[in-house]
Amino acid sequence: EDQVTQSPEALRLQEGESSSLNCSYTVSGLRGLFWYRQDPGKGPEFLFTLYSAGEEKEKERLKATLTKKESFLHITAPKPEDSATYLCAVTDSNYQLIWGAGTKLIIKP
Amino acid sequence: NAGVTQTPKFQVLKTGQSMTLQCAQDMNHNSMYWYRQDPGMGLRLIYYSASEGTTDKGEVPNGYNVSRLNKREFSLRLESAAPSQTSVYFCASSRQQNEKLFFGSGTQLSVL
Numbered sequence: 665e666d667q668v669t670q671s672p673e674a675l676r677l678q679e680g681e682s683s684s685l686n687c688s689y690t691v692s693g694l695r696g697l698f699w700y701r702q703d704p705g706k707g708p709e710f711l712f713t714l715y716s717a718g719e720e721k722e723k724e725r726l727k728a729t730l731t732k733k734e735s736f737l738h739i740t741a742p743k744p745e746d747s748a749t750y751l752c753a754v755t756d757s758n759y760q761l762i763w764g765a766g767t768k769l770i771i772k773p
Numbered sequence: 774n775a776g777v778t779q780t781p782k783f784q785v786l787k788t789g790q791s792m793t794l795q796c797a798q799d800m801n802h803n804s805m806y807w808y809r810q811d812p813g814m815g816l817r818l819i820y821y822s823a824s825e826g827t828t829d830k831g832e833v834p835n836g837y838n839v840s841r842l843n844k845r846e847f848s849l850r851l852e853s854a855a856p857s858q859t860s861v862y863f864c865a866s867s868r869q870q871n872e873k874l875f876f877g878s879g880t881q882l883s884v885l
Contacts, residue, residue: 710874753815
């Protein structure tokens with residue numbers, strides 16, 4: 665069965681403390697892996713798409729990487745405004761999108 | 774730029790009542806989606822429309838119906854609301870399947 669697992673469920677960091685969020689997946693025929701950010705009371709907002717192992721994408725303090733089994737969202741020197749829930753989703757060979765439950769990131773000043 | 778617009782933002786229903794959630798996008802996207810989001814769970818797809826004129830069931834379609842009214846609008850109807858349908862509902866759109874989704878701001882629905 666296709667599955668996406670995100671870890672940890674929640675992560676508390678001090679401002680400036682770098683870390684990584686994990687998204688592991690088992691899916692038949694990966695067509696793409698997506699990262700979204702969701703602020704409280706709002707809809708998810710697109711961050712990155714990765715299509716093949718070894719691919720990397722960067723945006724400000726965020727960098728997403730992809731292997732054949734997992735993706736990492738690295739956050740470098742985070743600021744309080746980076747606090748949000750980060751969602752991972754993968755598209756399988758039938759173009760079905762499967763979502764992880766998310767990682768809630770809290771950055772303390 | 775409006776993007777994806779959902780109405781209403783909040784709704785309280787009694788068990789057995791019906792209602793329709795409205796969604797419109799102004800990006801000329803082909804595909805539209807309805808999701809529900811519950812605490813501790815990932816987004817779950819209710820129904821989707823890959824293109825104008827087509828609709829398909831997602832992971833949790835029971836108790837819901839949809840209408841792709843035109844390319845811009847995709848509505849979700851609860852015919853007889855149940856407490857298990859208490860959730861946050863999101864509409865989303867994408868240019869094509871397997872492309873990034875643009876989400877509305879959500880509808881908080883409570884069924885008493």
